Amino acid sequence: MIRRTLGRLASGRFGLAEVTAVLVGFAVLASGAGVGIDRVLAVVRDGIRSHSASGEIHIVEIDRKSLEAISVWPWPRRYHADLVDRLHAAGVRSIAFDVDFSASSNAADDEAFAAALQRAGGGVILPTLRQPESAGSSRFVDNLPVEPLRDHSFLALVNVVSDPDGMVRRMPLGLETAGVPRPSLASMIAEKPAEAGLSFPIDYSIEPASIPHHSFIDVLRGSVGAEQLRGKRILIGATAIEMGDRYPVPGHGVIPGVVIQALAAETLLAGPVPVEASGLWPLLLALILIPGVSRGSGSARLLGFLAGTLIILAFPLAGEHFARISFPLAPALAALSVAAAIMLFLDIAARFRRRAFTDADTGLPNLAAFERAAEAGKGGVAVVARIERFAAIAAGLGPAATANLIHRVADRLAFGHGQPIHRIDEDRLAWIERSADEAELEERLETLIALMRTPIDCGRLVDVTLAVGLAEPAEGGAKQQVANASLAAVRAGRDARRWAWFCEDSSEETNWHLSLLGELDAAMAAGHLWNAYQPKLDLASGRIMSVEALVRWHHAERGPIGPDRFIPLVEEHGRARDLTLHVFDRAVADAMHWRACGLDIGVAVNVSATLLLDTEFVELLRDRLSSVALPAERITIEVTESAAMKEPERAIAALESWRALGLKISIDDYGTGQSSLGYLQKLPATELKIDMSFVRSLVADRRNAIMVRSTIALAHELGMKVVAEGVEDAECLQLLATMGCDTAQGWHIGKPISAEALETFIVGRLRDAA
Numbered sequence: 001m002i003r004r005t006l007g008r009l010a011s012g013r014f015g016l017a018e019v020t021a022v023l024v025g026f027a028v029l030a031s032g033a034g035v036g037i038d039r040v041l042a043v044v045r046d047g048i049r050s051h052s053a054s055g056e057i058h059i060v061e062i063d064r065k066s067l068e069a070i071s072v073w074p075w076p077r078r079y080h081a082d083l084v085d086r087l088h089a090a091g092v093r094s095i096a097f098d099v100d101f102s103a104s105s106n107a108a109d110d111e112a113f114a115a116a117l118q119r120a121g122g123g124v125i126l127p128t129l130r131q132p133e134s135a136g137s138s139r140f141v142d143n144l145p146v147e148p149l150r151d152h153s154f155l156a157l158v159n160v161v162s163d164p165d166g167m168v169r170r171m172p173l174g175l176e177t178a179g180v181p182r183p184s185l186a187s188m189i190a191e192k193p194a195e196a197g198l199s200f201p202i203d204y205s206i207e208p209a210s211i212p213h214h215s216f217i218d219v220l221r222g223s224v225g226a227e228q229l230r231g232k233r234i235l236i237g238a239t240a241i242e243m244g245d246r247y248p249v250p251g252h253g254v255i256p257g258v259v260i261q262a263l264a265a266e267t268l269l270a271g272p273v274p275v276e277a278s279g280l281w282p283l284l285l286a287l288i289l290i291p292g293v294s295r296g297s298g299s300a301r302l303l304g305f306l307a308g309t310l311i312i313l314a315f316p317l318a319g320e321h322f323a324r325i326s327f328p329l330a331p332a333l334a335a336l337s338v339a340a341a342i343m344l345f346l347d348i349a350a351r352f353r354r355r356a357f358t359d360a361d362t363g364l365p366n367l368a369a370f371e372r373a374a375e376a377g378k379g380g381v382a383v384v385a386r387i388e389r390f391a392a393i394a395a396g397l398g399p400a401a402t403a404n405l406i407h408r409v410a411d412r413l414a415f416g417h418g419q420p421i422h423r424i425d426e427d428r429l430a431w432i433e434r435s436a437d438e439a440e441l442e443e444r445l446e447t448l449i450a451l452m453r454t455p456i457d458c459g460r461l462v463d464v465t466l467a468v469g470l471a472e473p474a475e476g477g478a479k480q481q482v483a484n485a486s487l488a489a490v491r492a493g494r495d496a497r498r499w500a501w502f503c504e505d506s507s508e509e510t511n512w513h514l515s516l517l518g519e520l521d522a523a524m525a526a527g528h529l530w531n532a533y534q535p536k537l538d539l540a541s542g543r544i545m546s547v548e549a550l551v552r553w554h555h556a557e558r559g560p561i562g563p564d565r566f567i568p569l570v571e572e573h574g575r576a577r578d579l580t581l582h583v584f585d586r587a588v589a590d591a592m593h594w595r596a597c598g599l600d601i602g603v604a605v606n607v608s609a610t611l612l613l614d615t616e617f618v619e620l621l622r623d624r625l626s627s628v629a630l631p632a633e634r635i636t637i638e639v640t641e642s643a644a645m646k647e648p649e650r651a652i653a654a655l656e657s658w659r660a661l662g663l664k665i666s667i668d669d670y671g672t673g674q675s676s677l678g679y680l681q682k683l684p685a686t687e688l689k690i691d692m693s694f695v696r697s698l699v700a701d702r703r704n705a706i707m708v709r710s711t712i713a714l715a716h717e718l719g720m721k722v723v724a725e726g727v728e729d730a731e732c733l734q735l736l737a738t739m740g741c742d743t744a745q746g747w748h749i750g751k752p753i754s755a756e757a758l759e760t761f762i763v764g765r766l767r768d769a770a
């Protein structure tokens with residue numbers, strides 16, 4: 001497995017993540033970086049493996065109780081002699097001291113202690129210590145017990161060596177003092193062979209508190225029964241805080257030196273001498289795992305890396321438990337982390353790439369994907385299928401069903417040619433036809449159009465009509481080609497044809513449209529875009545109480561341009577906000593002028609469906625309202641029913657934000673959309689405007705009369721006023737009045753006229769009424 005991994009590296013078949021993991025892993029291994037991580041992980045593993053001491057080693061502690069009982073320090077060595085006699089009599093296995101006997105005391109006590117050591121058979125272990133001559137000195141002093149004591153004991157090293165961070169993690173196996181190699185106290189207690197100059201890691205998974213301990217004075221007084229001590233290895237040392245022999249250790253805080261010696265002896269007693277192996281082995285394991293866990297994508301890859309990390313973390317845990325071998329993990333974890341980070345980055349990059357080439361609503365490839373495919377294919381006819389009446393269909397279905405409908409249409413369009421279907425706009429699907437035979441292509445289009453004659457089931461049956469445009473490769477590349485095909489599809493729909501090929505005449509119309517858009521700002525500034533106002537009659541009072549602002553464009557060269565010719569262009573090219581604000585500003589200014597002349601006339605401004613979810617537009621309206629003297633309630637914002645129903649929940653939120661400014665809200669063209677009563681109740685509208693298609697035939701069509709009458713009643717029940725537009729004769733006006741309609745609008749009342757003409761018109765009506 002290792003050979004195969006290295007072979008992949010040598011052959012260049014490793015990916016970016018794998019190569020980087022190799023480099024980072026070996027860099028960490030060579031530099032020794034990550035020591036802190038390994039130390040933290042060692043503490044965690046010690047916690048997992050935590051267990052009690054063997055019970056073979058007992059500490060006889062010089063504690064506070066003993067210090068208080070024997071009130072002089074250093075203690076006369078006869079006390080140590082008495083302790084040795086008692087322990088020997090109790091039948092202990094061994095006796096070891098972690099107490100300094102390098103200075104002479106009075107001769108009688110030294111002789112008494114030496115005699116006790118002799119009576120114990122000469123096997124008592126006394127400490128020897130190697131330490132610097134002074135702070136910072138490179139010369140060392142070897143401390144040995146005084147000569148009388150040396151003759152009847154074994155000498156063992158009690159040096160405690162701290163790491164640079166002050167922690168004690170290792171213990172020497174042996175060291176040379178006074179020119180003689182000496183075993184450590186731990187190796188002597190554990191009866192393990194030792195070699196000078198070597199050390200071993202202390203097993204801190206052993207709980208220090210679990211080591212049996214007895215007070216020195218209690219043993220001396222016979223309070224500890226011989227049966228508790230028989231056959232045990234006894235270690236004598238200071239635990240009292242006053243003695244100062246304390247060191248910080250991992251996982252257990254600061255503990256006495258004698259306890260560290262006992263833990264070291266317990267470590268050796270548990271089995272072979274622990275070994276810290278190289279971090280190369282976990283690193284190689286990680287490098288073997290990385291190719292496997294890198295497979296797949298997303299959550300599978302994440303789970304793979306988590307599993308790989310757990311395997312690496314478990315590697316030294318198993319080694320310590322079963323073979324007393326530990327491994328540094330920093331190189332392996334660094335390699336895994338780097339590989340995981342790179343894989344995550346590549347996944348995110350791939351996700352962004354997919355998002356850039358995928359339609360968010362349907363998951364179909366989008367316009368960018370179409371352009372890429374067309375450029376890569378180097379040829380082929382671009383075919384664009386435009387769904388007629390898409391806005392009305394989408395408003396009735398809702399987002400989820402509309403996405404389902406697009407998928408069903410795409411499935412049918414893919415029939416017979418297998419090319420990917422791209423959604424290049426909300427109402428347009430496109431694909432590339434590779435066939436060079438025009439007759440064959442048109443025959444396939446006939447088949448596709450025949451397939452579309454069957455209603456599509458997307459939760460409800462929907463009739464879908466397509467207008468298809470085709471375009472050959474263009475000089476401007478794929479972007480221009482698909483634009484040409486889209487324009488051909490628009491012309492096919494306008495001319496009621498099944499499909500149309502793009503021709504250069506189409507581009508002349510496009511250039512004219514672009515010219516108009518380029519002149520929009522100048523036309524607004526010069527006043528060529530102006531507001532006409534159509535009066536609205538209050539049926540209760542018989543007076544003109546409000547008007548609707550209708551934008552007009554008088555082009556300097558082309559003359560009058562109809563709104564139906566430039567407003568769709570403005571909306572399609574994202575300029576609806578600019579045009580709407582221009583109309584709004586002019587309407588407010590005119591209303592303020594009329595107000596100054598004594599005419600309190602409200603104004604209604606149409607707002608494009610494209611602005612319904614534009615939060616910045618709301619803020620711009622707020623700024624304008626705060627700077628004018630016209631009350632906000634004298635301004636009505638008209639929104640078509642189909643626009644409000646396209647995304648009802650978001651539309652409601654938008655309308656509520658407009659209503660919060662004090663503006664009135666009118667639902668325009670009511671009856672042409674597919675709003676439900678439930679949504680109508682939620683809309684924060686103040687007015688319903690019945691579409692003229694119902695009003696014009698009101699007198700002649702009984703069904704329309706029923707619909708209008710019920711709409712008026714429903715609106716009044718919901719607290720809304722009702723406007724009927726399209727009133728073209730007196731009979732219709734009279735019928736609306738009997739139905740309880742609030743306001744009427746249409747040519748019978750007045751055509752759209754300029755602000756000056758409207759003022760004259762209203763003043764004339766007032767004069768006639770008087």
